[in-house]
Every structure is written in structure tokens, then in C-alpha cells.
Amino acid sequence: MPVQKNAHLSRQPLFLQVRQKIVSGIESGEWSDGEILPSEMELAVRFGVSQGTVRRGLDSLVADSVLVRRQGAGTFVADTQDDWGRAELPGGVQSLACSIELLACARANAGEVEATALGLRRAASIFVIRRLARVAGEPFAMMESCVSAERFDGLDARRIKQADGNLRRVWLKDFGLRVVSNPPHLRAARAGREEARTLGVENETPLLEVFRAASGMDGTIVEWSILRCRTDHYAYSA
Amino acid sequence: MPVQKNAHLSRQPLFLQVRQKIVSGIESGEWSDGEILPSEMELAVRFGVSQGTVRRGLDSLVADSVLVRRQGAGTFVADTQDDWGRAELPGGVQSLACSIELLACARANAGEVEATALGLRRAASIFVIRRLARVAGEPFAMMESCVSAERFDGLDARRIKQADGNLRRVWLKDFGLRVVSNPPHLRAARAGREEARTLGVENETPLLEVFRAASGMDGTIVEWSILRCRTDHYAYSA
DNA sequence: TAGTGGTCTAGACCACTTG
DNA sequence: AAGTGGTCTAGACCACTAC
Numbered sequence: 001m002p003v004q005k006n007a008h009l010s011r012q013p014l015f016l017q018v019r020q021k022i023v024s025g026i027e028s029g030e031w032s033d034g035e036i037l038p039s040e041m042e043l044a045v046r047f048g049v050s051q052g053t054v055r056r057g058l059d060s061l062v063a064d065s066v067l068v069r070r071q072g073a074g075t076f077v078a079d080t081q082d083d084w085g086r087a088e089l090p091g092g093v094q095s096l097a098c099s100i101e102l103l104a105c106a107r108a109n110a111g112e113v114e115a116t117a118l119g120l121r122r123a124a125s126i127f128v129i130r131r132l133a134r135v136a137g138e139p140f141a142m143m144e145s146c147v148s149a150e151r152f153d154g155l156d157a158r159r160i161k162q163a164d165g166n167l168r169r170v171w172l173k174d175f176g177l178r179v180v181s182n183p184p185h186l187r188a189a190r191a192g193r194e195e196a197r198t199l200g201v202e203n204e205t206p207l208l209e210v211f212r213a214a215s216g217m218d219g220t221i222v223e224w225s226i227l228r229c230r231t232d233h234y235a236y237s238a
Numbered sequence: 239m240p241v242q243k244n245a246h247l248s249r250q251p252l253f254l255q256v257r258q259k260i261v262s263g264i265e266s267g268e269w270s271d272g273e274i275l276p277s278e279m280e281l282a283v284r285f286g287v288s289q290g291t292v293r294r295g296l297d298s299l300v301a302d303s304v305l306v307r308r309q310g311a312g313t314f315v316a317d318t319q320d321d322w323g324r325a326e327l328p329g330g331v332q333s334l335a336c337s338i339e340l341l342a343c344a345r346a347n348a349g350e351v352e353a354t355a356l357g358l359r360r361a362a363s364i365f366v367i368r369r370l371a372r373v374a375g376e377p378f379a380m381m382e383s384c385v386s387a388e389r390f391d392g393l394d395a396r397r398i399k400q401a402d403g404n405l406r407r408v409w410l411k412d413f414g415l416r417v418v419s420n421p422p423h424l425r426a427a428r429a430g431r432e433e434a435r436t437l438g439v440e441n442e443t444p445l446l447e448v449f450r451a452a453s454g455m456d457g458t459i460v461e462w463s464i465l466r467c468r469t470d471h472y473a474y475s476a
Numbered sequence: 477t478a479g480t481g482g483t484c485t486a487g488a489c490c491a492c493t494t495g
Numbered sequence: 496a497a498g499t500g501g502t503c504t505a506g507a508c509c510a511c512t513a514c
Binding site: 049052056070072074 | 482483484485486487491492493494
């Protein structure tokens with residue numbers, strides 16, 4: 001199915017159309033997690049564009065961590081990963097390898113913040129998922145995620161545990177939705193009593209608060225998270 | 239002066255060579271702040287490559303905010319700006335428009351952190367510049383920046399004040415060095431007594447701490463900064 | 477209208493991975 | 496050796512800006 005080259009009004013560049021077609025293919029399940037895509041030449045023929053144009057489309061998805069390239073081998077759909085940010089140890093960056101504990105998965109009504117972030121009406125029904133991340137066994141961060149209860153009807157703790165606490169995998173496997181994080185906003189906050197106990201720090205300890213919206217691949221926001229993490233052993237890397 | 243196409247060992251892609259040539263041109267003063275560059279075709283002829291290759295080189299500099307493009311008009315050298323991050327108000331992002339007050343510019347000896355970050359030997363002579371940023375008149379952040387005293391020999395408070403507290407402009411105008419920020423690391427910290435007074439917050443208030451190295455355009459690190467900012471009115475945007 | 481950035485092509489060659 | 500991603504070219508046309 002060739003792309004359209006001449007829609008006179010509001011025509012998108014071809015490489016963005018290519019991007020969208022790849023996205024659709026991933027969402028429809030034509031290519032799943034970790035699978036290889038057809039070669040750039042094959043895609044070029046299929047879409048009726050040149051290899052360079054396909055390449056630009058793929059570039060933009062690689063930049064969004066939706067695809068991964070391996071020279072000489074191929075282009076692959078990236079593995080579904082939760083987004084807990086990156087930590088910097090004295091002397092090197094590493095992605096946070098952490099174990100996730102599910103603390104709660106409950107229905108609630110959206111407050112103003114959640115409603116605004118998710119584009120829902122005030123007091124709309126949402127799911128609130130609270131999780132605890134440990135790095136090397138030590139409590140590191142608390143994450144609270146909110147999603148529309150309507151969109152994710154049927155979500156429960158069992159599904160989340162089956163995915164090892166990886167929400168993104170739940171969205172993908174159980175709800176067919178691939179989600180990518182938007183740039184975060186950051187604040188410094190004080191640990192509350194209960195929170196301090198859970199994280200193993202003193203009361204009132206400063207915590208780094210990371211707000212993050214995440215979008216489906218059509219750009220609409222579907223997930224809103226607040227991460228509160230210790231920064232005494234690791235620094236957060238942006 | 240055409241680029242080299244056949245250095246058999248460790249040859250860099252042409253578009254990166256183009257990038258480097260543009261960088262050299264900027265550093266040598268051939269094109270200064272705000273000035274327009276020759277058109278992509280002219281550069282292509284000058285460097286002996288195609289327009290597309292020049293474009294890729296320019297792309298990478300636009301991504302680093304060294305250049306700015308205006309369709310139909312031309313490509314320009316970006317204005318020198320200090321990097322105080324971005325703030326998010328409830329409802330929209332904006333670059334921090336703040337007034338800068340110079341608190342101190344003094345010589346010191348590098349501690350372990352500064353020495354490591356700047357690639358200097360321990361106890362090397364450095365300049366430490368402390369500045370206070372206000373947003374809408376209200377104290378917002380404290381920034382401490384360190385540079386090698388050898389590299390920036392002759393730096394003093396007068397030069398910084400002449401540049402309205404904009405260090406990057408000092409580096410460029412007085413020392414011929416264009417500097418771009420690397421991705422920051424973040425921590426949550428507690429305001430000290432004196433600091434709390436300066437920022438107009440209570441003692442022990444949590445502050446967001448932003449660590450940031452900045453590199454010259456050859457990639458070597460020349461500046462190391464620690465920003466400590468309030469996040470009660472604004473959130474930091476990464 | 478002329479000149480600039482922005483997109484796209486068809487074809488080529490190179491560097492790398494895999495059988 | 497065959498196939499993949501990575502780079503590059505020469506030329507073309509479009510959208511936009513400035514004069």
C-alpha cells in the first residue's frame with residue numbers, strides 16, 4: 001500500500017507517513033517485541049518510497065526507543081521496558097536494574113492533576129498503581145502510576161504480577177497499547193512518615209520527585225506517573 | 239578545502255567532518271553569534287560534498303543548539319546563552335527568563351569532584367563562580383560553576399558583570415571558547431542555613447540539585463556546575 | 477522573483493553480521 | 496558470499512522568506 005504523495009492539504013512528509021505505517025504495523029501485531037522488521041529496501045518497495053526515506057522514518061522511531069538497529073543484522077522492535085529513569089553511580093551511567101514490588105492496584109477518582117494530565121474529566125474513574133523499586137535489594141524509589149479505568153478495563157494486581165510488575169508490558173500484552181515516556185518534570189520533596197519507612201530513610205529526607213506522562217504511539221497521553229526516589233546512593237540522569 | 243575521502247584508518251563520516259569544519263569556522267570567528275552561514279549549496283561546493291551531506295552536518299549542530307535554521311531565510315549561529323535549565327509552570331513550559339546576580343568569583347583549589355569532572359589534577363587552581371538567579375524578582379536558584387584557572391587566566395568579576403552574569407558569553411567573547419552543556423545529573427538536597435536565607439526559604443527545605451558538565455566543541459569538558467534550585471513554584475524540565 | 481531551507485529519488489559503495 | 500544497515504551523490508521539486 002503506497003503512501004499518498006499528493007494530498008494537497010496538510011500533507012505530511014513521506015518519512016513521517018512511513019513512521020506512522022511502521023507504528024501501525026507494530027500496534028496491529030504484525031511485528032512484535034524483539035522481532036525483526038523487513039529490510040529497508042523491502043519496506044521502501046512496499047511503501048513505494050526510496051530507501052533513504054524509509055531510513056528517515058526508522059530514524060525517528062529509533063530516537064524514540066521504539067526500534068533498535070544492529071548494523072549488518074537488521075532493525076528490531078525494542079523490548080517493552082518500564083521507565084524508571086537512569087541512575088549514575090560514581091564513575092558511570094547504568095540503566096536501573098531493579099526488582100519491582102507491587103504495593104497496590106486500586107480504583108480511585110481522578111484529582112485535578114491526574115484528570116488534567118490524562119485528559120479526563122474531573123473525578124473520572126482511574127486505576128492507581130503503587131510500586132516499590134529496589135536496587136541491589138535496597139529500597140530506592142516509589143512509583144505511583146495512573147491510567148484511565150475505562151481504557152484499561154479489567155486491570156488487576158494479578159495481571160501486573162504476571163508481567164513481573166512491568167506496567168508497559170501489561171499495556172502491550174493485555175491491552176495492545178505501546179507506550180513511550182515523555183520528558184519528565186522534576187521537583188525536590190520531603191519524605192512523608194510512611195514513605196520514609198518504606199524507603200528506609202529518615203523522616204523528612206529530601207527525595208527527588210519525577211513527574212512523567214507517557215503517550216500511546218498516536219501521541220495521546222495514557223499514563224501519568226510520579227516517581228519519588230532516594231538520591232543518596234545514586235544520582236538521577238536526564 | 240575539500241574534506242578527505244580516503245584516510246584508510248579511522249576515517250570519520252563526511253557529515254561529521256563537515257560538522258567539525260563548521261565548528262572550526264565558528265571558533266575561528268569566521269562566523270560569529272547570530273550571523274548567517276553560507277547556504278547549504280555554497281558549503282557543499284566549498285567542502286566538496288553534496289548538499290545532503292552538508293545538511294546532515296548542520297543537523298547535528300542544530301540538535302546541539304549551536305546553529306538555528308529559519309526556512310527560506312538561512313542558517314544562523316545561535317546566540318550564546320547561559321544554561322539554567324527550563325522551568326515548567328502549571329500549564330506550559332518556558333525557558334527561564336531570569337536576572338543574574340554575581341555573588342563571587344574567586345580562586346580555589348580543585349577538590350576531588352571538580353578535578354575529576356574537569357580532568358585536572360587534584361588541587362589544581364580553579365575559578366569558582368557563584369551566582370544567584372531570580373525569576374520575577376524572587377530568588378530561585380544558586381549556581382556554582384568551576385573552570386580551570388589556567389585555561390581562563392585573567393577571569394575576574396568585572397568581565398562577568400560586563401556580560402550581565404552570562405558566563406557562556408564570557409567564555410566566548412573573552413576566551414574564544416564556545417561551550418555546550420552535557421546532560422545533567424540530579425539529586426535532592428537540603429538547603430543549608432546560609433543558602434536558605436539567600437533563597438528565601440526555610441532551613442532544611444528540599445532543593446533540587448542539578449549537576450552539569452559543559453564541553454568545548456572539541457568535546458573536552460571545560461566547565462562544571464552545580465545548580466541548587468527551589469521547586470516550590472516551578473518544576474524543572476528535562 | 478530569486479534564494480534559502482526541507483524533502484525525496486535512484487543508484488552506488490562501504491562496513492558489518494550471519495550462514 | 497549474501498544480506499543488512501550506514502553513508503554519499505547528483506539532481507530534482509516544494510515551501511517559505513525576503514526584496
